[in-house]
Amino acid sequence: MQLQEILFNQGFGTRRVCAGLIQKGLVSIKPREALADMAFSVVSESDLELAPEGLQFKVSGVPGLPDLVWPYAERAYIVFHKPTGHECSHKASHWPTIYSLLPSPLRLRPQKSAIQGVQAIGRLDQDTTGLLILTDDGALIHKLSSPKHHAPKVYEVTTKHSIDAKQITRLLEGVVLDDSPKPVLAAACEPVGELGVTTHLRLTLTEGKYHQVKRMIAAVGNRVEGLHRSQMGAFKLPDDLPAGAWRWLKPLELAQLSAQ
Numbered sequence: 001m002q003l004q005e006i007l008f009n010q011g012f013g014t015r016r017v018c019a020g021l022i023q024k025g026l027v028s029i030k031p032r033e034a035l036a037d038m039a040f041s042v043v044s045e046s047d048l049e050l051a052p053e054g055l056q057f058k059v060s061g062v063p064g065l066p067d068l069v070w071p072y073a074e075r076a077y078i079v080f081h082k083p084t085g086h087e088c089s090h091k092a093s094h095w096p097t098i099y100s101l102l103p104s105p106l107r108l109r110p111q112k113s114a115i116q117g118v119q120a121i122g123r124l125d126q127d128t129t130g131l132l133i134l135t136d137d138g139a140l141i142h143k144l145s146s147p148k149h150h151a152p153k154v155y156e157v158t159t160k161h162s163i164d165a166k167q168i169t170r171l172l173e174g175v176v177l178d179d180s181p182k183p184v185l186a187a188a189c190e191p192v193g194e195l196g197v198t199t200h201l202r203l204t205l206t207e208g209k210y211h212q213v214k215r216m217i218a219a220v221g222n223r224v225e226g227l228h229r230s231q232m233g234a235f236k237l238p239d240d241l242p243a244g245a246w247r248w249l250k251p252l253e254l255a256q257l258s259a260q
């Protein structure tokens, strides 16, 4: 594949823009067969033919674009630690969007099927923090957001009032929410700390209704003061990923996501 086509596929702009970046000497590459400690080499021929698999490249000196090593990726799979004060929608209404925290190539990857750029699999509220997965793999978005997909999601909930045994029982047995004909229940629910004292609850849900955690906690007479998603499927938010940061998912992590 030509280098300009590779950059275009990875979201660096139109083919003409990508050719320009290369011809200006802003692009350096490291092919798959290069040794780990080998330096990146600048390439200025936009039509250079390269095997994209395993290719790494850098695009330097473009205003607003962070100086990163980009692995060629047919599909992008990203783990993101959502900070508070950001909406998950593409067009922000009251708060900045999470997409403004990602480098432009991730947002501008050309459309494949119905998806342009990476999109969050499921949404978190503006004031919720924690684990979000973003991808441009429409099949994975469809699979993980389908109501038939019951992979657990774990939330760390800070409540206004202390959590007692009665609240735990009600959350496990099911509470009635106005948009659900059947009671909605937690798959697991454990206080973190002493019952009757602690305001920290670990709640596991296998579905994702609108404001579900907040509404379930309200239904048992308490109130959510802080909400953080720590896990999806068997995949936990990495401890070393601070709020607002993202990184590429590793293949094993991708498998953990679908695990029940």
Ligand code: URA
Pocket (backbone or CB within 6 Å): 123, 124, 125, 126, 128, 210, 211, 212, 213, 214, 215, 227
């Ligand atoms: N439940 C909520 O109430 N809010 C979230 O952001 C996620 C789950």
